[in-house]
Amino acid sequence: MSSAAADTHPLAPTQVVAIDGPSGAGKSTVARLLARELGFAFLDTGAMYRAVTWHFLQAGCAPAECADEPDRGAERMRRALSGARLELDAGRVLLNGRDVTHHLRVREVESQVSAVSALPFVRTAMRDLQRGVAVKGPVVAEGRDMGSVVFPRARWKVYLDAAPSERARRRSRDFERQGRQVSAEDVLDEINVRDRLDSTRSDAPLRQAPDALYVDTTGLTTEAVVAKLLEFVRTSSSERLREAR
Numbered sequence: 001m002s003s004a005a006a007d008t009h010p011l012a013p014t015q016v017v018a019i020d021g022p023s024g025a026g027k028s029t030v031a032r033l034l035a036r037e038l039g040f041a042f043l044d045t046g047a048m049y050r051a052v053t054w055h056f057l058q059a060g061c062a063p064a065e066c067a068d069e070p071d072r073g074a075e076r077m078r079r080a081l082s083g084a085r086l087e088l089d090a091g092r093v094l095l096n097g098r099d100v101t102h103h104l105r106v107r108e109v110e111s112q113v114s115a116v117s118a119l120p121f122v123r124t125a126m127r128d129l130q131r132g133v134a135v136k137g138p139v140v141a142e143g144r145d146m147g148s149v150v151f152p153r154a155r156w157k158v159y160l161d162a163a164p165s166e167r168a169r170r171r172s173r174d175f176e177r178q179g180r181q182v183s184a185e186d187v188l189d190e191i192n193v194r195d196r197l198d199s200t201r202s203d204a205p206l207r208q209a210p211d212a213l214y215v216d217t218t219g220l221t222t223e224a225v226v227a228k229l230l231e232f233v234r235t236s237s238s239e240r241l242r243e244a245r
């Protein structure tokens with residue numbers, strides 16, 4: 001797998017709507033619908049980090065289990081990662097051919113995915129896989145580093161945000177749909193912890209790319225956000241935003 005610098009990568013694809021933002025900003029739902037409207041592929045990169053976390057848990061080498069090892073489990077995780085074949089197929093995530101989609105939101109994954117996604121060797125592998133998907137055709141890609149690192153030449157970059165209380169409400173609804181009762185305070189605490197970890201890590205922290213369109217989704221319906229982004233994609237580009245600033 002290549003480790004070329006992001007902005008010099010010869011294959012850094014451009015036909016990409018790169019959507020970043022914190023948890024609960026509504027990225028997944030919006031990105032999925034936008035991809036459908038545009039006829040682009042949909043790339044849920046959070047699901048990829050979750051699948052790797054699940055894989056490490058299965059291999060007994062997730063960060064919390066390895067905290068006391070001299071290298072904090074890095075060697076075992078590297079080995080496990082090199083034996084993992086990750087595929088995204090119509091909204092499902094396959095790990096070595098097995099559908100692991102229904103494991104991606106379990107509590108153990110939730111609690112360790114930020115630590116896994118802070119590991120530079122995991123990020124390099126995911127970045128290359130993500131670019132590999134986008135060179136095959138146009139994509140709507142959502143995550144934390146889409147516009148800043150993985151697709152620096154993306155034609156459209158968006159940063160979706162929302163007030164913390166609204167993000168907590170949306171996450172609570174997700175949990176309810178999964179049949180889990182989690183109090184609003186716990187959800188808010190969890191969101192704050194995850195956002196802090198995701199924005200303070202040294203490798204590819206959550207950042208708004210300077211040429212991204214900022215959209216505050218607080219109080220907006222999903223349909224309204226999708227309509228706004230559709231208009232952006234159809235009438236503008238991040239290059240024009242850059243020129244206008």
Ligand code: DC
Pocket residue numbers: 023045046047049050113114117118142143144145146194198
């Ligand atoms: O969007 P999500 O909640 O499914 O993301 C799960 C975790 O993966 C979250 O802690 C941030 C991390 N992530 C990341 O570091 N980079 C991405 N491009 C996508 C997700």
